[in-house]
Amino acid sequence: MSQGKVLKVSGPLVVATGMEEANMFDVVHVGEQGLIGEIIEMRGDRASIQVYEETAGIGPGVPVVTTGAPLSVELGPGLIETMYDGIQRPLEEMVKQVGANITRGIKVPALSREKKWTFVPTAQVGDEVEAGDIIGTVQETVIVQQRIMVPYGVKGVIESIEEGDFTVEETVCKVRLADGSIRDLTMMQKWPVRRGRPYKEKLVPEMPLITGQRVIDTMFPIAKGGVAAVPGPFGSGKTVVQHQLAKWADADIVVYIGCGERGNEMTDVLMEFPELNDPRTGESLMKRTVLIANTSDMPVAAREASIYTGITIAEYFRDMGYSVALMADSTSRWAEALREMSGRLEEMPGEEGYPAYLASRLAQFYERAGRTISLGKEGRLGALSAIGAVSPPGGDISEPVSQATLRIVKVFWCLDSQLAYKRHFPAINWLQSYSLYVDRLEKWYEDNVAKDFPVMRLETITLLQEEAELNEIVQLVGVDSLSFEDRLKLEVAKSIREDYLHQNAFHDVDTFTSMNKQYKLLKLILSFYELGKDAIKKGANFGKLSSLEVRESIGRFKYIEEEKIDQSFEALMGEMKAAISDLVSKEAEDDD
């Protein structure tokens, strides 16, 4: 293998000479310790290398060896429940090897080479197989079954296939290729992270990703295979939103990327997820989760890679036919890593020092999400939904990363610091956020939740919009100048905000709301509006109407456990009707 020499070191950027044999984007090892780096620029025999580890102590003359292969991840059994760094080194293993701090030049394989997995063949000798076909399965955790696929570029007839316990490097299947040669297949395959995994066809999304978060599912839903962005200033609850989605989204697999964020947040996930149970399977949430953690104090170049590492793993599960949800917190830190490398390469900067290719890189990343038909004869349907947090400086989304993101994503959850100050969480602003999937998902909601759900959604948004307009009047002339009908509107809008949109992530019951419960709660609030309007027309007293006791029960409805929902709904509905008609008839009596 060709060996070059370091010429220049500037932070994470190393320039080496004598690299004419290396390819662009090859992984290289720098120095005696073998620090991992990647070639990002070639000029003659000079290669510019971004090094994924701290470069202190590296100087001119130090050897650089290329591996001849691009940055790749290992895909196979052992991914689930593991926390990796940005270049797919298992962090738990690193603690065992070197202790609590990350030293340099540690080499740990991403998938354990010792652990044996039980391989159950689903294909038979003599079967014709091609890339993407499933040859067998491995039960990785209680809920996740890995489907072992024929790797890309392989097509032939199965010569032999074995059942039993194997490590990821042992051959489980032999395939005779068209040219007569034999190809050994293992349970592990590798894939370069910067290239999207191929699929047969991309489809448009048509089902929502149910998250159990009322403001999201009802108001601004994201589709399975869709893309969403959550921009917000610090303290507005981006990370809590991301964690809530990772916890409760009805995906088969969750890939969570902590990209340049706090170490304690990843620790929180590691400690909390195993304790929580998935409401659908009843199993621990950790058993469907893969974590990528490249915290802000870890080397900046590996932060750039972490996003790609995460999405490649997500694509792999998508190809198996799973619905995968990927959260990236935060893409702004990734963009900053890009900016830092670009600065060191002395490239001409675009806006705010970010490289000119920022927008296209972001677009490439988000475009790897989608609903697809996988390769292989089966035509499996998979979906990869991507949700990226954005941390705009000063909360001002006119900055380049937010703007480039908004051009691509279809769902925008706008976090509002004013709401956060009032401790209204999730602090998703209902007037500024949007979801472009609403129309496309309407049919699903009609068929699966209730016929009138889309209408109710529209009514809710209209009420909130009208509230904002009415509030402007109130600020000028006071609430007394409004008609009772308008004041009722304000009361109901307040109820929508406080009883519906506000959701306590730390409350055992409130943290997740099923679609059935969402529908019923919203129905209660809107029915109160309909009945109330009617009552006011008939002359009922507004003060008494707005302070009916049943309203407090509606306010506490969100804390009622899922099993008791239907029963409580009927009871409350009855109570409300009785109370309001009582009010109306009393009024009539008073008039007499």
Next chain:
Amino acid sequence: MIKEYKTISEVVGPLMLVKDVENVTYDELGEIMLPTGEKRLCKVLEINGNNALVQLFESAAGINLKESTVKFLGHGTQLAVSPDMLGRVFDGMGRPKDGGPEIIAEKMLDINGLPMNPAARDYPSEFIQTGVSAIDGLNTLVRGQKLPIFSASGLPHADLAAQIARQAKVRGSEGNFAVVFAAIGITHEEAEFFASDFRKTGAIDRTVLFMNLANDPAVERIATPRMALTAAEYLAFDLGMHVLVILTDITNYAEALREVSAARKEVPGRRGYPGYLYTDLATMYERAGKKRNQEGSITMIPILTMPEDDKTHPIPDLTGYITEGQIILSRDLYRKGLKPPVDVLPSLSRLKDKGIGKGKTREDHADTMNQLFAAYARGKECLELVTILGEAALTEVDLMYAKFSQAFEKEYVSQGYDTDRTIEQTLDKGWELLKMLPKSELKRIRDEYIEKYLG
């Protein structure tokens, strides 16, 4: 044999170019020998073939291109650590400043430290009682947290920080406690305020001070907080102590960083600060924390002054993105005479939820905290309405809220710098104030607690 180079070819601002060097590595520490015999420190910022670009830690005055020599020491910037550091005062580069003897090093540590593996962290959850209601009750501090104070010029952040350092304790675990204090470009007067406060309470014996004062070299400030954190890491993770680190003022640090970046002609990010300011600050702040199965912890209170009281300025902004919350001081409240003038609404402690509740503080803590926040926010809104429309525009309940918010500021927040309230006193104070509102308004508190505590 360490080579001495007489090949200094440029000195520009805090940067110096040394030519024809051999075997010099990135981030290596160098020593400049002046013709007068004076020694100064520098470190390698970039090495390109035979040219080393170095950053001076002290002023360039007196460096003579012909006569001065440089030698590279073969290691990065290091700090000599030992248990004897406690009670001592050092300068910004870690050299004794109190006239005492040199520290006999137990070991030499690289001041950049190593990133902590997130898999090895222990989630902070032990409640620290600071005795300050605005913090304990509403923005609770826990062991291993990094909670900055966002202040502005002319506000009494020093009083608050000193009060926290004096009163902070974890109840039921006494003893092994230490303070590491780093003065970064602050005035002698302010530094002396802290030192005398530590002396007065006797805490000085458990304190390590690093002093880079306003008239000390500005670029030295790049090293000072890292010196302090290296000392803190040694005390916490080698000696098992619970360390409180106070860094003041981060704004001066960021300015020193900007000076070096500008001298290197790097493409600036916002307001001229380098694009890597976030990463750079993170490598300091993230050194706070706790490790699994290990004694000791680092709790960090960085103080920064917001230029123009602007929270969106890059320094507070990026800090807020890294730290686990922030305590914000407000000029309006200061003018109203609140001591401390903590603006509780935009203040936040992200880790409070794990540190409060039954067994840690008291069962009613979370509920009353949410209720106080909501009521205070509503009260302030009502007060604003009053200024526009007059009191007549408010409903009866709104008026109660307005009164509540005024009483809340006066009695709950403004407790003075010498009052040390236990958490029970803080919580009871909250209940006392909530009595001003009708019971039906206390929607965020569970009925059982209302019955038990409202009385």
